[in-house]
Amino acid sequence: MNKDIATPIRTKEIMNKYGFSFKKSLGQNFLIDPNILHNIVSHAELTKEDGAIEIGPGIGALTEHLARAAKKVTAFEIDQRLLPILADTLSPYDNVKILHSDVLKADVHQVIEEEFQDVKNLMVVANLPYYVTTPIILKLLTEGLPIKGMVVMLQKEVADRIAAKPGTKNYGSLSIAIQYYTEASTVMIVPKTVFIPQPNVDSAVIKLVKRDKPPVDVISEDFFFTVTRASFAQRRKTIINNLTSQLPEGKAKKEAIIAALERAEIDPSRRGESLSIPDFARLANELYQVFH
Template identity: 45%
Template structure:
């Protein structure tokens, strides 16, 4: 296990934190250890890290896997990272916006990879969505995120946390909580608790869906107006009312239910039945 020297590196280079980039760097070695151990990476693994900061997690990853591609958007951190890892042959620092890169191209089109990161809070949901919907060759995603988002990811039907992100993640992955992380584990300290969560991608999605794009449109419509019944919430899909009503009947779903009560399988059934009626 490495010695955490985040504060020393920040001081050495006179680095100033950017609030707009959501920079909170780890200073707790036990958290770094738990992220790496929880990710189950080994010497044959290729890892993509998003938002390496000054490289605290990067260093530990480099000691435990074959190759680390660290993607950093902040131009002020690039020379720091390149200097700190100039003698580390299996770390490649990439100065890009992670939301604008093709991860498959970075690692090689036929290479499977794992994502391990202390994600800035503001890009958590966009990055998860990008990875899941972009058909990337990743096996697992081990990330530290805001506790509130982790709770939503793990949520089950019939609770306020359950929503579109819950279904998106659970449709594609098994989710595991590794541990909670207090604000004191970072500099500067965030105002909220964090959670380390691991998402293992399923070989096939959790339910059969004829058209994933429509499936997720249906889900978003169902949660955009949570207080409305499904029948009213789905009106903005511009689908004839008779098709919607018959689809509820075929799916054995009460149209007076709300979206937050439906399982993934029920959403899949409703989505498929609507498409069947539209196409017939």
């Protein structure tokens, strides 16, 4: 068994060997607790028939645990300085491939076709860079990739928003967007003390299991998400005020919007956070007639 990368001593040794310094702009925080990595990977429920996609492998701490659990691991790393380090730290594993690429610009479909022909299930497992957490998750969900789900670490406050239920202060358009595609749950809280450098906030690991089909039928997904975003534009405002101020020509169409709310059986004086995903689906389908 190889010595874990993710210990404080080994991490510092590797960094000193390569003279590596953290780039704040890339949101680099390296995990130095093997138990937490083991836990993250166990939530992904990988077998030796499965593949894993990782984003931002750093010096390979999580990658190593994935390599031990999965048939194949492909990781996207944007920081060129880490490539020689990863080649070194992951040299014991022949089932890992590192792509020097920004996942937000990458053709992930193509990568999956090239790298994961012979796996049963595919999971995304990553300690995501905090500054681009949401765009990465949304890209991977909206592109209709053949993945089973994700187990990702991110800022606790973002995890709270993703897994939030209607009627709570964390519930918003992000909760709806992600729960439309997946069943979301927070599986562990991770204290800031297990990273170097220590971030300013605690982290959480969320598990997203892709749904076979969305929980609601909508005429247009794009318009459904436009309506949910508009409904939360200013949280303290009522849904009618948000919709009239945010939707194109909303003020001119106020009467039609009120009529659509009534057909959807939603009181115009409610706030967005009180509406469930089925409520928003009914509303978006009624409003679609008004705006198209």
